[in-house]
Amino acid sequence: MTVTPQLAQLVAACHWIGQQGWAPATGGNMSVRAGDGICLLSESGKDKGSLNADDFIEVSIATGQAAAGRTPSAETGLHTLIYRLFPEAGAVLHTHSVNSTVLSRVEKGPALQLQGYEMQKSLAGQRSHLDQVAIALFDNDQDIDALALRIEAYAQRQPLRYGFLLRGHGLTCWGKDVQEARRHLEGLEFLFNCEMQRRLLEKT
Ligand SMILES: CSCCC(=O)C(=O)COP(=O)(O)O
């Protein structure tokens, strides 16, 4: 495997995600666009906090197919969907933090609305805490093709930006490159933590 600067940054991001506790057990998956209709996707079932460059597999963005003998992530269909929907997306990070897992169950609506937080400006294009940022929320599904179709239908009706939550499962987010995807992940996780604590405290 040729280790491009983006792949090296992705491997470093995976180690950081592991240290944050956002990829417990074998949870999470990560990828980077590698040009020519290809992405490099983490191998299924590995500890994502201790991946190296050889743990990434070339996958066709059009078909989701990988070379025989290797098994890319069970959630390959979500990564390839994002690369097809958003030609500017260069990296995708999927994590299983406690906050994204719990908040996505507590919130019953079709999106988690974030408003009033300065850290919304960690998301590309956001300029003010006064604006509302909607993070789409989908019911989880073991049928990834069906889930991808639901997400695609949502994206045809309304903007799908930064990432989406899967109920009781976690966050999938992206950016124009690994650096931006990582900033979106860190910003969203901070915002989820704030939102969890706000909801807990405002209940009392
Ligand atoms: C215990 S992890 C369950 C599967 C999952 O949600 C995930 O993110 C990891 O799947 P992968 O096939 O990418 O290892």
Ligand SMILES: [Zn+2]
């Ligand atoms: Zn997952």
